[in-house]
Amino acid sequence: MTLTTNTARRPEGTPPASRSRRRLGDSQVLLRCSGIAGVLVALELLIRIDVIPRAWFPPVSEIWWRFLQGLGTSSFWGDLGNTLLGWSVGLGLATVLAVPAGMLIGSHPIPASAFRAIIEFLRPIPSVALIPLAVLLWGIDLQTKLFLVTFASFWPILFQALYGVQSVDPEQMQVTRVYRLGRWAAFRHVVMPSTAPYIATGLRISSSIALALSITAEIVVGAPGIGRSIMLAQASSATTDMYALILATGLLGWGLNSLFLRIEKAALHWHPSYRQEKR
C-alpha cells in the first residue's frame, strides 16, 4: 500500500455496509440465540458423554459457573484492571502520538515522501519481535507492556489519520478559501469531520490489537494481568480456571469491539452510507 491519495480504495477495516446496514428481525435474534445455545449444549453433551476428554475440556456449565464465581473475587478484578491499564494507557499514548503524526504526514507531499519508505518498512515488523528488547530494557514492569501495546496500536491509527486527511474533498477546502474562513475554521469544519470516521476506524482496529498485545505481554513476559493468570492456571493444571479466564478475555474483547463500533458509527453519522442506513 502506498501513501498516495487513492480514492478508489476504501480505508482498511471500514465496516462493510452490508453487515452494518442489516437490521435484525425477531426471527434472526431467535436464530442467533439458538446458535449460541446449540453450540453450548452440544459441547456440554460431548463432554458429559466423554467424547471430548474431561482432562482437556471441563463441562461448559462448570466453566460458566467458575467464571461467575470469579466475578466475586478480587484477584479477577485485579487481573482485569492490570490488563485494562495496559490496554487503555497504551492505546491512549498511541492515539496521542499517531493522530497528529498521521495528519501532519498526510497533509503535504514532502513529509509524505520523506516518511513513506520508513513507514512502509516499520509497519510490517511484527510487534512481538520487540518483546525481547522491551524485557531487556524494563523487565516485567508496566513499561514493557505499554511499549508493546503503544508500538503495535500506533500503526493502524497513523494510517487511518493519514488516509483521512488525504481524503478531504479538495472542493470543500476551496469553499473555505473562497469564503476566507481561515485555517483554523477550515481545520475544524472540514478537515476534522472528514478525518474523524477514519480515525474512529483506526481506533477500533487498534483497540483489539492493544488488547492482544496486553495479553501477549502477560503470557510471554509474565506481566501481571489476565494473560499471566491463564498461563499460571494452565501450568498448575487448573483447567476450569483457565477456560473461565479465556472466556472472560473473549467477552472483554467482544465488549470493547462493540463499544468501538458504536463510536465509529457516531463519528460517521454524516456519511452517505450511514444516512442510507437510517432510512
Next chain:
Amino acid sequence: MTRRTLLAIEIVCPALAVLAIAIFTSRADSYYFPPLSGVVQSFADIWLSERLVSDLLPSMQRMAIAYAICVVAGVGAGMVLARTPRLMTACEPILEFLRALPGPALIPFGILLFGIGDTMKIFIIVLGAIWPILMNTVDGVRGVDPALLHMARVYRLPRRVVFSKIILRSASPRILAGMRTALSLTIILMVVSEMVGSTNGVGFSVLQAQRTFAVSEMWSGILLLGLIGFLANLAFLAFEKRALFWMRQR
C-alpha cells in the same frame, strides 16, 4: 514541487535515518544498543549459517502450513456460510466471540491439548488468523453484484463455473484483504507461540538471546523478524497486484 524532488526526498530520508542509527549506535557505546555494524555482522554469522536450518526453516514451515490451512478453510467456510444465510445468522455470535478473542490467550489452551510441538503452534495460528479470511469471504460473496448472477443464469452457466469464475473472482478483492491481515497475524502468532512453548524457531531463539544477554544476537533476531514481516508483505502485495490486475482501471 516536482516529482523528481519528491522522489529524491523519498530515497534520501530513509538513508539518512539508517546513517543516523549507525552513527548513534557506534558512538553511544550503549549496552542495549550495540553498533549497527555489529548487529549486521552477527546477523550474517548466525542466521546465514546453522540457525538457518535449525530455527528459521522450522518457523517458516509452521507459518506456511498454518497459513495454507487458514486460506483453504477460511475461504471454504466463508463460501458455505455466505450461501446459507440462516446458518450464518446462527453462527454469527460464536464467530464474533472467537474473532474478538485475542489469539495469544489461546496458547495455554493449545499447550494443554497438544503440548509444545508443531501441532500446537499450527493450531494456535489457525485459530487466531483464520477469522479475517472467513469474515471477508462472507462479505465478499454476499457483495457479488446481482447483475453478474443474473447474467450467469440467463446464459445457463453451470454452478461450479458460477462459483469459480464469477463468485470467487468477484469476492477476491475482499478475500485478499482478509488474507493480508491474516498474513501478519500468522507471523505474530508464530513468534508468540514459539516464545511461549518451543525448543526451536526464530521466536524462541530471539527470546533465548535476550535471556542470555547476547544483545547483538537478540538485535539480529529482531532484524530478521522485521525482514520476514517486510518481505512477506512485499511478496503478498506483488501477488495481490497480479490477482487484481482487473481492478486497476476501475
Next chain:
Amino acid sequence: MLEVRSFAKRYESRGTVTEAVRDVSFSVEQGELLCVVGPSGCGKSTLLRSVAGLDRPTSGEILVNGTPVTEPPENMGVVFQDYSRSLLPWMTVSRNVRLPLDYKVADAGERQAATLRALEAVGLAGFADHYPWQLSGGMQQRVAIARALAVNPTLLLMDEPFASVDAQTRAELEDLLLQVWQEFGMTIVLVTHDIDESVYLGDRVLVLSRPPSTVATVVPVRLPRPRNQLDTKHDSLFADLRTEVLSAIGAHGQSAPAAH
C-alpha cells in the same frame, strides 16, 4: 413466438402490498422487434426480467414458443442496462463473449467461430484481447451485444440497453442493433424510456400505463425500412407516431426525452 397473458406483479413488504403491474397481455411475432415504453416505475423492467426467467409473475403466464417460462429459456440473449456490471472485468473481450458458449457448444472450433462472428458483427474484431475496462462505454455495450449474439439467440431481450451512453454513441448503437437484427433475424423485445428510440427501432411500440400498469395502447410503426437517423427522424410520420406514443403515456407537460 412470445406470448404474455394477464401478467401481474405485486410486491409485499411489511404488510403493505404494492401493485406494480395489474394486467398486461401481448404477443410478439417471430422476427419482430417490439419496443416497450412507459412512465418510470411502470414495471417494464420487471416484465422483461420475467420473460427472461429471472423473476416470476404474481399471476399470469409467459410462453416462449409455447413453453411456459420457469427458468431462463435456451437460445435467449439478454443485454442489461449497465454494461459495466454485466461484463466480467477479469476476462478479455473474447473470453466474455465465449463464456456462455463454453458450456453450450462442444466443439472448440465452432465456439471460436461463433465468437469471432459475433465480435465482427458489432465491429469489435480488433479488440478481442482487450479487457472490458480498456474500452469506452459504448464499446463495452457492444461486447454485451456480441455475447448475446454469440449464443445465436432466437429471442433477444434488451433492458434499456443504451441508457448509460452519450447521445452520439446511442445513435450509433441503435443503428448497429438494426443491422445485427437484419443479419441474425431474431425476435427482439427492447425496453426503453426514450420515446424516439422506441419509434425509431420498433415494428410496434407497446405503451404501458402508470402503475398499477396495464397496456395503454400498442402503436404500430409503419415507417419504412431500412431506417436511418437522418431521414427517418425527419419523416413527418415519425413526428406523428412520437406524439401518439407520448400522449398514450400521458406525459403532457413533461419534457419528452426527444432532445437526446
